[in-house]
Amino acid sequence: MTAPDYKFEGWLASDASAANGTMQWKEFEPKKWEETDIDIKITHCGICGSDLHTLRSGWGPTNYPCCVGHEIVGIAVRVGSQAEGNIKVGDRVGVGAQGESCLGRKGHCNECASGNERFCARHWAGTYDGIFMNGDKSYGGYALYNRSHSHFVVKIPDALPSAHAAPMLCGGTTTYTPLKENGCGPGKSVGVIGVGGLGHFAILFAKALGADQVVAISRKGNKRNDALALGASSYIATDEDENWSQEHGRSLDLIICTVSSSKMPLAQYVSLLKVHGTLIQLGNPDDGFLTVPAGSLIIQNAKLGGSMIGSPGDIREMLQLAADKGLKPWVKERPMKDANQAIMDMEDGKARYRYVLVNEW
CATH class of the missing domain: 3.90.180.10 (Medium-chain alcohol dehydrogenases, catalytic domain)
Known part of the structure; x- marks a missing residue:
């Protein structure tokens, strides 16, 4: 050639x-x-x-x-x-x-x-x-x-516009893959920490996979309307409700955390999990290291894990789901x-x- x-x-x-x-x-x-x-x-x-x-x-x-x-x-x-x-x-x-x-x-x-x-x-x-x-x-x-x-x-499936498909190739699959692998679907309540580039994909895909409840979690309340429009069932603004971790404790089966900060209240986030629940960390801070909240994990028999991108097979699966469901990032x-x-x-x-x-x- x-x-x-x-x-x-x-x-x-x-x-x-x-x-x-x-x-x-x-x-x-x-x-x-x-x-x-x-x-x-x-x-x-x-x-x-x-x-x-x-x-x-x-x-x-x-x-x-x-x-x-x-x-x-x-x-x-x-x-x-x-x-x-x-x-x-x-x-x-x-x-x-x-x-x-x-x-x-x-x-x-x-x-x-x-x-x-x-x-x-x-x-x-x-x-x-x-x-x-x-x-x-x-x-x-x-x-x-x-x-x-x-x-x-x-x-790229014909039904997906190129501008929609492009950010799915990393941002989309980075959230879709751990949702799929950790049982997101009917009967599940899913929390999404951080309503941003990754977080908005997590809301879209959690709904597309059939989760009963999708709870968006952010520091401020200024993204509430966006999160609900994306498909979230409810919204928690952690800086505006000092009792948020108590009020919503043990309510979620799975949490996807997209925040890249070493200063986030990880122990309080874990407290939102039901017994046997799972928190998957996606954001990788470059401002320091996260502290493992051992006590919260132990008393709830909870799991703390991580995930990165998706393999080619995951990407094809995700793109087809997005096309079939008409998802619009x-x-x-x-x-x-x-x-x-x-x-x-x-x-x-x-x-x-x-x-x-x-x-x-």
């Missing part, structure tokens, strides 16, 4: 100041082409909280220069002869937060063999700021084109050229509830 006639260009961060809106538009060199790869002409890319953490080296040193963005939707323009997924040139496809695992390599790990590629312990490369097995860097979706291993590229499209301003607006909490960058082809 002849080399492509397009260039890989995007917004590159050169240091941690990029989180303050100093990304620069430059050309970059994608991973060397392999016949298992797919090139995507990017039309949409969601802005994820992980992008901000990475831009400022919040979770550890970022390998600059870095192009973030792992909620990518676009058109397949080059498909390798050994590509997976029955994807053809011209198909509308997407790629989420993971770009490679050890799957397909000799002696691949048990996690990859069982469809849990997201937990691969031998080799895990992110869609951006990762290193592929061939030694090349991964570059994300604040760009014109993306090159990804076909195993992690999925088709709350997104605002922003021109790709305005990415610097968009990430600053995201950091300032202005998104209601996800920004999606759009290339003006």
